[in-house]
Amino acid sequence: MTWSLEIHHIDLAGSGDSTLIVARDDGVGGGHAAQIRTVLIDGGRVGHATRIDAYLTAAVPEFAAGTDDLDVMVVTHYDVDHMGGVRALLARRNTQLYDNVLIFDQGEPANADEDPYLLYVQAIARGAGRTRATRNVASDPAPVRKQRAAQWLFAGPVPGVRTPPVMFGTGGPVPLGGNAAIAPPPALVAPGGAVIAPFNLANWWHPYWLVGREILWTDTAGEPLNSPTPGAPPPTVTCIAANRFVRNGAATATYRSGGLLTPPEQAKNEKSLAFEVRFGNFRYYIGGDIESMQEQNVSAYLNPPDSVAQRVHIVKASHHGANTATSRAFVDRMRPEVVMISCGTRNQYSHPADRTVGILEGYAGATPAPPAPAPPGRAVPSYLTGYQVPGTLLVPPQSRGGPTSHTAGRPAPLVRGNLRVDVSQVQADRDARGLWAVTLAETIIATANATGIAVPAPLVPNAIHRLVATGPRAALVTTVITGVLGGLGAAGAAAPAVAAGIAVATLAGGMAAVIPAVYAAATGAGAAAAPAAVAAAAGGLACDLALAAAAMAPALAQTATQAAAILAGVAGGPAAAAGAAANAAVVAAAPPGGRFTVTFYDRNAMGGPGQRVITHH
Ligand SMILES: [Zn+2]
Known part of the structure; x- marks a missing residue:
């Protein structure tokens, strides 16, 4: 009955994002069987599904043996480089791996008639054993109200308006929250300080419904499972931001908006779901493509005293290392030991951004790391699933890792690679400060x-x-x-x-x-x-x-x-x-073994011994 945690950052060619989290209990000496709980956060683009499916089977022996299947899937937001692959996995034939998943996403968006979203909802509906826990969440208040009003007027689906069947298939009132342990925030503060009243729509759940909920140990109604195991607490994955609402403390969330991108791209990214992964003293943060405005609140929530004792050991850089997130202030407050950047080699967006690379190299902001003098701050090692070698493809744009970044083949030649983090129970128990x-x-x-x-x-x-x-x-x-x-x-x-x-x-x-x-x-x-x-x-x-x-x-x-x-x-x-x-x-x-290890796997050799292992203290 010893738990362990694995976090796999799957290397996807081009642009896309997919992270697998595995919690294991070896069952030894606990009087119960070994158990495993798994969540896939995002699935890259449609074309990435085959690679991800192969990775899951190679990385999780229980999947290969057919003795277990994927428990939870998350779509942080509806951009095609996060949602597309999930849709394709759900539509995949000749596998039962995704037949019983519990799915979390932003809920019903204003643009619910967009083709990618419709295809995603339809793919979920292909499997009777699947549950979309967030199906009644109103991701965008005003347009959903409009759709509901139209529904009432016409007593059913509006002619000529394509609407996901799930919107009309639930029927009956749906209670808000419904979780006494983690109640929805009682008051919401809008920019300028105005308090937002709860929606006056009985059938819809608040856009912040998911905030504060643990998703790895959850039943199909989104409510906490009974104690998963006797003994030591298992790794947990808790939602801390959804639809621009960021958790404040135990019982409240704050609405934050106003990012660097322009609508509608801004809206999609800002509304990303974000999660805190906890295992003993070890902490990890992942937030889709969420932006700096929301990250201000994220870091204030995760490290209220701004102390090293409450640092977050690994931060997965939002938005593939773009300059819309990962500010100097955010990194300083999170105090990560390493930063993970999911960006494909030859990505057309020049991810990661020079500004992000400069910040992780210890500089204040936009300056890329020059050879001298030494930066004023300590560099945070960054791990990249891949990056574009400057000058080799599209000029501009260019992207790169900094002097302290790692890829599977670093220093040279560049080899793309999957990045696996391992945390044992012993490591999780070690001093959080490092x-x-x-x-x-x-x-x-x-x-x-x-x-x-x-x-x-x-x-x-x-x-x-x-x-x-x-x-x-x-x-x-x-x-x-x-x-x-x-x-x-x-x-x-x-x-x-x-x-x-x-x-x-x-x-x-x-x-x-x-x-x-x-x-x-x-x-x-x-x-x-x-x-x-x-x-x-x-x-x-x-x-x-x-x-x-x-x-x-x-x-x-x-x-x-x-x-x-x-x-x-x-x-x-x-x-x-x-x-x-x-x-x-x-x-x-700081005993041997450190607090966690990072293992590189060549993107084409996903199982077996890692190409390179680095221990962090
Ligand atoms: Zn993205």
């Missing part, structure tokens, strides 16, 4: 011990929680030095110490220069030797951590601690021992 924050905490403690200082209890948590894993380097140095000196009773020395630290960090770069400069400034401003040394080490470490690879963290902790101990007057031998102890503490806090 090696960066743990390094900082352990090093401050070790350094303080080495200089003979007792660390006040709030000091280390405060420093950690302010850690800006992906934000500006100067902010990280500032908050750490200020926190340490304040916590050790030398707040008066903070300003000059911070100024010295940032000046030296900017000019000379690394820890070796920052530590003596901060120490000199702090002692010059009246701080005692020991607190000044601890603050100097923490500032120097923060400076280097902001730019270094995570694997360097233990060595950095060792260097910082030893240097500070010597500055504080500790003899060389004991100082070296303190440094070694800091190294060991950080290693112990």
